[in-house]
Each structure stands twice: as C-alpha cells, then as structure tokens.
Amino acid sequence: MLKNYLKIAWRNLRNNKMYSSLNIAGLATGMAVALLIGLWIWDEVSFNTYHRNYNQLAQVMVQATNKTANGNAIFTGSTTSIPMGYELRDKYSGDFKHVSLVSWQAAHIVATGDKQLSQTGMWVEETFPVMFTLKMLTGNAEALKDPSSILLAQSVAKALFNNADPLTQTVRIDNKMEMKVVGVYEDLPYNTTYRDVKLLLPWKRYVNGTEEWIKNSQTQWDNHMCQLYVQLNDHADLNKVSAKIRSVPTPHITFSKEELLLHPMKKWYLYSEFREGKLVGGRISIVWMIGIIGAFVLLLACINFMNLSTARSEKRSREVGVRKTIGSSRRQLVLQFLSESLTMTLLALILSLVMVQLSLPLFNGLSDKLMSIPWGNHVFWLLILTFTFITGLISGSYPAFYLSGFKPVKVLKGTFKAGRFAALPRKVLVIVQFTVSVALIIGTIIIYRQIQYTGNRPVGYTREGLITVDINTPEIAGHYDALRNDLLQTGVVADMANSNSAPTEVFSNNIVEWKGKDPSITVSPGTIAVSHDFGNTVGWQIKEGRDFSRNFPSDTGAFILNESAVKLTGFKSPIGQTIRWLDRDHVIVGVVKDMVMESPYQPVRPTIFHLNPYWARLITIRIKPGINLHDGLAKLEPVFKKYNPGSPFVYKLTDEEYAKKFNDEKRIGNLTTIFAVLAIFISCLGLFGLASFVAEQRTKEIGIRKVLGASVFNVWNMLSMGFVTLVIISCAIAVPLSWYFLHEWLQKYEYRTTISWWIFAMAILGTLLLTLATVTYQSIKAAILNPVNSLKRE
Incomplete structure (x- = not known):
C-alpha cells in the first residue's frame, strides 16, 4: 500500500511540474531558513558548554546603589577588587572548590628567536585553567604556580615552535620577561567567552611585578581593577x-x-x-x-503548500470521486495526500540542505559564527527527520482532509462546485503571509534607522584620524618623550598622548567621595589616566576651567x-572643588563636554580624567587631516621599529573600534533583512501560483468577456484587484502590530530614533508594487489569449 501511495505521489509530481516546483522551492526555502536559525540558536544556547564545570562556575559581581544624574540607581558590575578574592578564598573555602582572580584581556608581544607575535593574554591565578577545564595537549594545567611560567594556546605554540616540543622552551613576553612554557592547551571554541585568549600568565608575577599601583591594589577594597571567578563545591546551592x-x-x-552576588556561567552570555x-x-x-522569525518563515512555506494544494482541488475532485466509488475510505485518501506531502517535503529537505551548505559561509559572516552542518551527528539526523515529518504533516494536513471530504455523487455528476466560501481559507492564509512579510520589512527599516540615528550621534571628540597602539614593552614606555618627538618629526602626526583607556572605552571605575556626599550612596565613576596632550589629541571640548598643562606642576x-x-x-561651580580618591584629595581644574566612549545607545558614563602618565597602557595618535591613512601608517611604523625592533607594529583605528559597538544591531538588521526578503519571496511564489491557477480557472469567463468587448486592462484589473485587496488588508494588520512591538524594542535604548509614518508608507507601497509585479504576468498572459481558443475548451 505504501509503495502504491508513493508511486501515485511521484506521478502527480511529474504531471504538475510547475506547481510541484513552486511547492518544493517554497518549502525548501522555508526549511533552509529554519535549519540556519536552528543551527544559530543551538550555537547561542550552547555558549560556554565546552567547559565541563559549566554548571558550577560563576563570576562574582559587585552591586552598589550609585548616585546618578537622574537620581539613585543600583549598579551591577563585573569589576572587583583583589582583596575580595583573597577574602572568599580564606573564609569561604567550604563553599568554593576554587577561586581565581583574573586580569582584563590585553595584547602582549610573545617572541622566541626571530619570531614575534601579538597575542591576547590574561594574568590568572593558578586555579583558572583547572576551573575552566582547559584541554591540555601537553604539560600541566596547575603549573602557573611558578611566577616565571606561561601556558600557550595550541595555535600560538604551533606558530612559535612549529612541530618542536614547546615544553621547557623559553619565550620573551613584551620584551621584558623571560617565561618558561609549562603547558599547551587546545584553542577555545569560537562560542566561548575567552575564545580570543591565547596566553595565560601567572598572577603572582602580575601583582608582585614592578607596577606600584598593582602592588598597592592588593589591600585596596575600593580599587576595582580585575575580575573574580569561583567554582562552587559539588553540592553547594548557588x-x-x-x-x-x-x-x-x-x-x-x-x-x-x-554587595556581592554570583552570576552563573550558564547565564553569562544570554542573561547579562x-x-x-x-x-x-x-x-x-x-x-x-x-x-520566532524563523518559525514564521517556515509557516509561510507551509501556507504556500496548503494554498496551492487546495486551489487545485477541483482538478483532483474526479480522482477523489472515482476512488471513493470503488471503495476507498477517507482514511486511505488522507494517507494518500499526506504521502504526497511527505514526498515533496523530503525533496524539499534535500534541496534545503544544499541551500544551507552553500549559504553557511555567508551566514557565518553575517552572524559572526563558525557554524557547520553536523553531518555525522546521529542526534542531528533524528531531529532533522522529525522536523521534516512534522513539517510535512503540517503543510499537508489541511489539503488532505479538505480533498478527502469531497462528495463522490456531486463530483461524478459534474455538479461539484467549491462554493462561494471555499476560497476563504486561502485568502486568510495569504493575508497571514503578507502580514508577516510587511511586518518584517518595517522591522528591518526601523533597525537600520536606529543604527543610523545612533551612528550620527555627536560623540564629543573627533574620531577620524585617531589610532591607538598598545604600550606593552619597556622600550616604548621608557622612551616615550623621544618617541613622541620622532613621531611629530615625520610630518604626519598632529599630536599624541598616552592613557590607560582608548577613546572608545572606559577601562576602570573607582569609588570616590567628596564633602557633603551621602555616605550610604556609592559613587564609582569611570577613571581614566592620561598625559598632558590627551585632550588636544582626541579633540575634546573644554566647557569650564582649563586643560592639563605643563605650566602647572600641581596638575x-x-x-x-x-x-x-x-x-x-x-x-x-566645579572648578576648584576637591574629590577624594585612593585616600588623596584631587582638585578639579576643568570640565569637558561628554564624550561617547562606551555604548552609543546609552547615556554617557560620568568620567574623571586624571593626569597620571605612569598608569598608561596605550598611545593615542592623531594623523594630520588630509594625510592618507595608509601613507601615514607607513611613516609611523619605522619610528616604532626604531624604539621597539623586536615587536610587530600593531595598531587599532578608533573609527573601526567605534563601529564595532553597532555590531549586534547590524547583525540583527542583516539577518532580519535576509529573512524579510525570503518571506516576501515565499509569499510571492505562492501568489504567483495562485494567480496562475485563478487565470486558468477563469479562462472561459475571460474569453466571454473579451468577446463582449472587455479590454486587456479590464481583464488585468479583474484578476489583480482581488490579490491587491488581500495585501491591503495584510498591511492594515501589520502596521499597528509592527508599531507596537518596534516601539517596545526601542525602549531599551536611551538614545533612540522615532518611528515615522513614511516608513509604513514605503513598506506598503513596496509590497503593493511587488504584488502587482507578481500577478501581472499571469493576468496579462490570460488577457491576451485568443478568446476563440478559450471558448473551445471543455
């Protein structure tokens, strides 16, 4: 019986090539979207599951009631002080299996022989590799107890030593420290928090090194300058x-x-x-x-199948009548039509897998992923086949029960008519299709409007022509003034300065107080150490007082x-007021206009700039206006090589770093655009099929109308306006729904665009034009048909 069902299904596919192609193409597109989104969602929800202690790891967060410009608010941050880690380790060992203090990620120069690489690294306590269950390829994960040891990622070890054994080899870090390689670990997967970290350096060397401010921070509870992670004991309740x-x-x-709280690893990425x-x-x-978008796109494909199958019901009514007359039960007919649906769904699955495989590189680039189809995973195939079976049942259920319900007496007498309300379900489904499509178009426009609006926000300084270079070697740190003079002599540098934060970030925040402050309120503004020329280099705008000056030693x-x-x-009147920080009073000498250094979507963080070039970790350089960036960098590199010959010249463009702040929104916009295009494509595919069917169904009527004097325009108008009306109804539903949800989405941004009426008008007009373009071909084709041939048909 099953073989017979499949044979009939295949015969129907061959006999109706156009409708079968439309159905399979629509289903395949919808299934491809669902598969891509399924892979994307799995990558998102499995973030950090590479670490075997995933359910036991947590980050220690600090909460404080902060005074803000708009009142008081509870602030939750991930920056902690070193003494907090010591306290948790010493007094709460019954709750924690491991505790690890960790520095922020930073670029380091790692070298051996004539090879130098710039790699991202962190200073970590010796328990960190064990807590995060790094997969050691060689060496010992706990060997960072030695202050002169280092752990390398596999890719770095390969680049430095090729196939030689890296253990006990010596590498030079930042041209100032000789470190012994004590282990090599597998590079962390792309969907982990520390995927970019390639060097793990010993914490003891960090806190006992030459930097006095780091040494002092070991006893400063109010100096938030690192991160803190814990691993709970096996039966501890978080x-x-x-x-x-x-x-x-x-x-x-x-x-x-x-106050402290624990933020579990399983919530770091999705709940932050x-x-x-x-x-x-x-x-x-x-x-x-x-x-949800993926589910809707797949639903549109299923709707297409239902529409095209039920639209051709009258053509198959005689088949149903004959089969019922010779004894077929309704159950057998339902199974027959479902088998046809499943056959087409399996063909669509094959096509969709090809589409996914071909589009994955592009999709990975748009979504910042490294996904692939797990061909050898049995669970994947079980899910895919289950998904295909369910899709086939959903898309084929309505046609199966609709077609199998025809009365054989009426069908065989030729008196069967679909009825005045037979097309109503198809119309409703078309409305659903275009409602979703129009909503996606409007959403795409709003997302890009928000990105554009925020991108045009005044930032309070000049980004163009700014570059930053890390100070990670003593050759640069010890010759800053000479380096500055040489760079200015190149003729391409307008000015330069150093600081402990780039113009696009606020590296640290610290607790401050002043006379009259409420002691129950914590105030922890951003704190940035700069040199004298920082303001002139970045181009900040002085509102009150003055800039730092070499003429004032007290600065x-x-x-x-x-x-x-x-x-x-x-x-x-802030000028002359004092603020206490790190047990010392500091005088305010100037006020600058707010600079957007962090999220462009949020209010500017209160920030204090203090003159302290000894805390600097990077150099900011302004290229003179009118100088080609490529030519300017070509002149800078030899100067840096002169003072730092053993290190590569690595820089960052401030413009590019600022643009990265829009990455998430851009990815959402790109993905929404793709899905909106595919939704419209699937909807128009179904519309094309329905228009073709309607034109074929009304061939005699069109012939009679033409004999009676109807023009091509009259026929086109008759066939097209029905579909246009459905699309107009869809727009009327989509507009208020879109406005409501997009208005809610925009509320999460403090700095946001408005939803203008022309966005809806443009989406509606574009959809109507696309609808007319889709149905016009079939309408005109039917309108220009010779009425003599039309009226000869039986």
Whole structure:
C-alpha cells in the first residue's frame, strides 16, 4: 500500500511540474531558513558548554546603589577588587572548590628567536585553567604556580615552535620577561567567552611585578581593577552561597555600601543585563526574536503548500470521486495526500540542505559564527527527520482532509462546485503571509534607522584620524618623550598622548567621595589616566576651567570631569572643588563636554580624567587631516621599529573600534533583512501560483468577456484587484502590530530614533508594487489569449 501511495505521489509530481516546483522551492526555502536559525540558536544556547564545570562556575559581581544624574540607581558590575578574592578564598573555602582572580584581556608581544607575535593574554591565578577545564595537549594545567611560567594556546605554540616540543622552551613576553612554557592547551571554541585568549600568565608575577599601583591594589577594597571567578563545591546551592557572601565588602568600605552576588556561567552570555539589581535578560531576547522569525518563515512555506494544494482541488475532485466509488475510505485518501506531502517535503529537505551548505559561509559572516552542518551527528539526523515529518504533516494536513471530504455523487455528476466560501481559507492564509512579510520589512527599516540615528550621534571628540597602539614593552614606555618627538618629526602626526583607556572605552571605575556626599550612596565613576596632550589629541571640548598643562606642576593630582560627572557631584561651580580618591584629595581644574566612549545607545558614563602618565597602557595618535591613512601608517611604523625592533607594529583605528559597538544591531538588521526578503519571496511564489491557477480557472469567463468587448486592462484589473485587496488588508494588520512591538524594542535604548509614518508608507507601497509585479504576468498572459481558443475548451 505504501509503495502504491508513493508511486501515485511521484506521478502527480511529474504531471504538475510547475506547481510541484513552486511547492518544493517554497518549502525548501522555508526549511533552509529554519535549519540556519536552528543551527544559530543551538550555537547561542550552547555558549560556554565546552567547559565541563559549566554548571558550577560563576563570576562574582559587585552591586552598589550609585548616585546618578537622574537620581539613585543600583549598579551591577563585573569589576572587583583583589582583596575580595583573597577574602572568599580564606573564609569561604567550604563553599568554593576554587577561586581565581583574573586580569582584563590585553595584547602582549610573545617572541622566541626571530619570531614575534601579538597575542591576547590574561594574568590568572593558578586555579583558572583547572576551573575552566582547559584541554591540555601537553604539560600541566596547575603549573602557573611558578611566577616565571606561561601556558600557550595550541595555535600560538604551533606558530612559535612549529612541530618542536614547546615544553621547557623559553619565550620573551613584551620584551621584558623571560617565561618558561609549562603547558599547551587546545584553542577555545569560537562560542566561548575567552575564545580570543591565547596566553595565560601567572598572577603572582602580575601583582608582585614592578607596577606600584598593582602592588598597592592588593589591600585596596575600593580599587576595582580585575575580575573574580569561583567554582562552587559539588553540592553547594548557588543562591544560598550568593546570599551568604553578599555583605563581604561591608566591613572594609566605610564610606559607601557594596554587595556581592554570583552570576552563573550558564547565564553569562544570554542573561547579562541587570536593572536595579535584578537580572532582567539580555541577548536571550535576540534569540527569541530570530527564532520566532524563523518559525514564521517556515509557516509561510507551509501556507504556500496548503494554498496551492487546495486551489487545485477541483482538478483532483474526479480522482477523489472515482476512488471513493470503488471503495476507498477517507482514511486511505488522507494517507494518500499526506504521502504526497511527505514526498515533496523530503525533496524539499534535500534541496534545503544544499541551500544551507552553500549559504553557511555567508551566514557565518553575517552572524559572526563558525557554524557547520553536523553531518555525522546521529542526534542531528533524528531531529532533522522529525522536523521534516512534522513539517510535512503540517503543510499537508489541511489539503488532505479538505480533498478527502469531497462528495463522490456531486463530483461524478459534474455538479461539484467549491462554493462561494471555499476560497476563504486561502485568502486568510495569504493575508497571514503578507502580514508577516510587511511586518518584517518595517522591522528591518526601523533597525537600520536606529543604527543610523545612533551612528550620527555627536560623540564629543573627533574620531577620524585617531589610532591607538598598545604600550606593552619597556622600550616604548621608557622612551616615550623621544618617541613622541620622532613621531611629530615625520610630518604626519598632529599630536599624541598616552592613557590607560582608548577613546572608545572606559577601562576602570573607582569609588570616590567628596564633602557633603551621602555616605550610604556609592559613587564609582569611570577613571581614566592620561598625559598632558590627551585632550588636544582626541579633540575634546573644554566647557569650564582649563586643560592639563605643563605650566602647572600641581596638575599631577588634578582632575578634569565630564559633564555627566559634574551632574553626579551636584557641584554648581566645579572648578576648584576637591574629590577624594585612593585616600588623596584631587582638585578639579576643568570640565569637558561628554564624550561617547562606551555604548552609543546609552547615556554617557560620568568620567574623571586624571593626569597620571605612569598608569598608561596605550598611545593615542592623531594623523594630520588630509594625510592618507595608509601613507601615514607607513611613516609611523619605522619610528616604532626604531624604539621597539623586536615587536610587530600593531595598531587599532578608533573609527573601526567605534563601529564595532553597532555590531549586534547590524547583525540583527542583516539577518532580519535576509529573512524579510525570503518571506516576501515565499509569499510571492505562492501568489504567483495562485494567480496562475485563478487565470486558468477563469479562462472561459475571460474569453466571454473579451468577446463582449472587455479590454486587456479590464481583464488585468479583474484578476489583480482581488490579490491587491488581500495585501491591503495584510498591511492594515501589520502596521499597528509592527508599531507596537518596534516601539517596545526601542525602549531599551536611551538614545533612540522615532518611528515615522513614511516608513509604513514605503513598506506598503513596496509590497503593493511587488504584488502587482507578481500577478501581472499571469493576468496579462490570460488577457491576451485568443478568446476563440478559450471558448473551445471543455
């Protein structure tokens, strides 16, 4: 019986090539989208599962009630102080199996012989590799107890030593430290937090090195300058342990209040947004949005199948009548039509897999992933076949039950008519299709409008022509003035300075106080150490007071505040006021206009700039206006090589770094654009098939109308307006729905665009034009047919 079903199904596919092709193409496109989104969602939800202690690892977060320009708010941050790690290790060993302090990621020069590489590294305590279950290819994961040891990622070890054994080899870090390789670990997968980290350096060397401010930070509870991770004991309850350690900082910080909480690894990536001390979501909203879009695109493909199958019902009515007359039950007919649906779905699956394989490189580039089809995974095939079976049942269920319900007496007498309401379900489904499509078009426009609006936001300094270079070797740090002079002599440099934060980031924040501040409120603005020429280099705008100057030796302890920091303090006349930080009073000498250094979507963080070139970790250089960037960099490189011959010249363009802040929104926009295009394509594919069927069904009517004097335009108008009406209804539904959901989406941005009426008008007009273009071919083809031939047909 099954063989017979499949044989009939194949025969029907061959006899109706156009409709079968439309059905299979639509289904394949929808299934390809669903497969791509399924792979993308799996990559998202499996983020960090590479680490075997995934369910036991957590990051220690710090919460404080911060004073802001708009009142008081609970701030949750990932930056902690070193003493917090020592305290948790010493006094809470019953709750934690391991505790590890970790520095922020930074570029380091690693060299051996004549090979030099710039790689991202971190200073970590010796427990870090064990906690994060790094897969050691050689060596010992716990060997970082030795202050002169280093762990290398496999790719770095390969680049430095080729096939030679890297163990016990010596590498030079930043041209100032000789480190012994004690282990090589497998490069972390792309969907892990520390995928870019290729060097792990010993924490003991970091805190006991030559930097006095790092040494001093070991006893400073208010100096937030590192990260802290813990691994819970096997049977420890995260919520109970989090509550237990909440008040750890209280006895040690007398002029403000801080609390700790544990943020589990399984929530780092998708649930990273805190509001008023509560975890409220994060990237999970993007996962839901893309997943829903994928489901809708697949639904559109299933709707196409239903529409085209039921539209051709009258052509198969005689077949149903004959088969019922000779004894076929309705159950057998349902199975016959479902087998046809499943046959087409299997063919669509094969085509969709080809489409996915061919489009994955492009999709990976758009979504910043490294996904691939797991061909050898049995679970994948089980899910795919189940997904295909369900898709086939959904898309074929309505046609199967509809067609199998025909009355054989009426069909065989020739008196069967589909009825005035027979087309109603098809019309409803077309409306659903175009409602989704129009909503996606409107959403795409709004997303790009938001990116454009925020990209045009005044940033308070001049990004063009700025580059940053890391200071990670003593050759540069010890010859800064000579390097500056030589760079200025090249004729391409307008000015340069050093700082501990790039113009596109705020590296650290610290607790400050002043006379009259409420001691129950924590104030921790961003703090950036700069040299004298920083303001002139980045082009900040002085609002009050003055810039740092070499003519004032006292500026070594002076502060310049941005406008948001002034609002934070409440100073009416900030110049000359003092702020206490790290047990020292600092005088405010200037106020600068707010600079957008972090998220362009959020208010500017209150920031304090202090004159302290000894804390600098990078150089900022401004290329003179009118100088070609490529030519300018060509003249800078020899100067850096002169002072730092053993290191590659590595730089970052401030413009490009700022553009990266829009990456998530751009990816959402790109993906939404693709899915909107595919949704419209699938909808128009179905519309084309329906228009073809309607034109064929009304061939005699068109012939009679033409004999009676109807023009080509009259016939075109008759056939097209029905579809245009459905699309207009779709637009009427899509517009308010789109407005509501997009308005809600924009609320998460403090700095956001408005939803203008022309966006909806453009989406509606574009959809109507596309609809007319789709149905016009079939309409005109039917209109110009010779009425003599039309009326001869039986």
